[in-house]
Amino acid sequence: MNVVKELSVCGGRLVKLSHNSTSTKTCMNVNVYLPKQYYAQDSSRSRPIPTVVYLSGLTCTPDNASEKAFWQFQADKYGFAMVFPDTSPRGDQVANDPEDSWDFGQGAGFYLNATQDPYAQHYQMYDYVHKELPQTLDAHFNKNAAAELDFLDNVAITGHSMGGYGAICGYLKGYAERRYKSCSAFAPIVNPSNVPWGQKAFKGYLGDERAQWQAYDPCALIKNVKRVGDDKVLIHVGDEDPFLEKHLRPELLLEAAKSTSWENYVQVKKVHGFDHSYYFVSTFVPEHAEFHAKNLGLI
């Protein structure tokens, strides 16, 4: 793990890292924000600082959300760290969309493990984000001391658009072992098997057999995951989001949740006048931060 850059932001530090991933067989970039509490030498802190993982949308690098979503103020407010992974493997050796579009290939890894050539070799983003990266961050940041940052146990996940999809998918697939304690999403793709962005990605990465797609589709997963306690999923979407009707369709997740343990525990808040941009995301980050802070035991 190489520290590419580290700088002051709000009351803490943003650390830009890169490392060679065994999952993607590429060099991956990731940004980590360490809140002011990390530097406060607070001997009264009884537990390590929890983390919130933010998965970004199509075309993004770790920098987009770091610069535009304004999680940092919230991280300082409640005392959690932020992890901003990249959206795909990158590099000349990494297969890209033959049509060179922005909704498939590099910048559009869809947080799944590809099974189809030529993508299977590098596009192993599910294993990377949900397994390898947390272990790697734990080894890097906690190597010299009692664990001060919790990348493995007390962790929340959220994301935007393709990343909102990745967050819900990872939350549900890891639910049995409580991989994540909390999940929210901004304008997520909730039913990739049935919308153009998702179908293009699933066909390319997973092949033509739709049965294989179910393992990564939140609307299929939610039917087979038994909810416990007060767990719920918080979703915001803008009613002027240009992708709402064609690609996002959050109502499909509500329908899928009906007559399951998740009925009434998936909350979709449609907000007036907001589009798909980071203006929308940043506006509702404070509400999502409070939601995760509660679920992580910070308030």
Next chain:
Amino acid sequence: MNVVKELSVCGGRLVKLSHNSTSTKTCMNVNVYLPKQYYAQDSSRSRPIPTVVYLSGLTCTPDNASEKAFWQFQADKYGFAMVFPDTSPRGDQVANDPEDSWDFGQGAGFYLNATQDPYAQHYQMYDYVHKELPQTLDAHFNKNAAAELDFLDNVAITGHSMGGYGAICGYLKGYAERRYKSCSAFAPIVNPSNVPWGQKAFKGYLGDERAQWQAYDPCALIKNVKRVGDDKVLIHVGDEDPFLEKHLRPELLLEAAKSTSWENYVQVKKVHGFDHSYYFVSTFVPEHAEFHAKNLGLI
């Protein structure tokens, strides 16, 4: 004035406008954020909503600060509107740097009125920002009602880097008529006559005669402007700003202010670990917002 786009942000609306400027003889873009108070039908509001003008740095459009500086939450908190002008005239007909660099020409108008060919024709950013634009915004937003937004009288100015320079310059040049009630800057160029960015700009736009430069140099202006009341200028700069020693040199403004009415009324806060980016700007926007809110009579 054309509304190009309008969308919800935080509790208010961001309005992206374009208009044909008589100063620059080009089509200019400008973003305006109207805070939640503008929409609140508050009959108890005794005065129109004041505005804070944010001048951006080299290469920026009105969108950079709108997306990354995060003034909007602060505007909602205190009840002021934001104005984000562009940094220069733009278009194929607008003369550019022969070397096509990013620190002169389009995206680098330095908020002054050029006197030299071929720049004098369009680079009239001083008149545009400080005179024409407020009048145009007033005419657009206040045409149908009692003035609800104050672009002309109760106005603050701030900016980043080249825009921090533009803010201090405009504040001091307009001080006699109290054009602006409040001034702050993030990592400003304070003495353009004596640093490379400023010298290149002044030479290109104003010509070789250094005497002509004094009319736009804060370190010259401050000696001839008599401060009144409690007026002061608030400046932040990061100690890891890569442009600090070569282009910014805020200590030169403190030196220039010595033995003038501004001595002890220019406050330069050097903050540890911050660079020149919007991570730096956004971190200190809350402090600047509170400073301006006080000076605008909002708190």
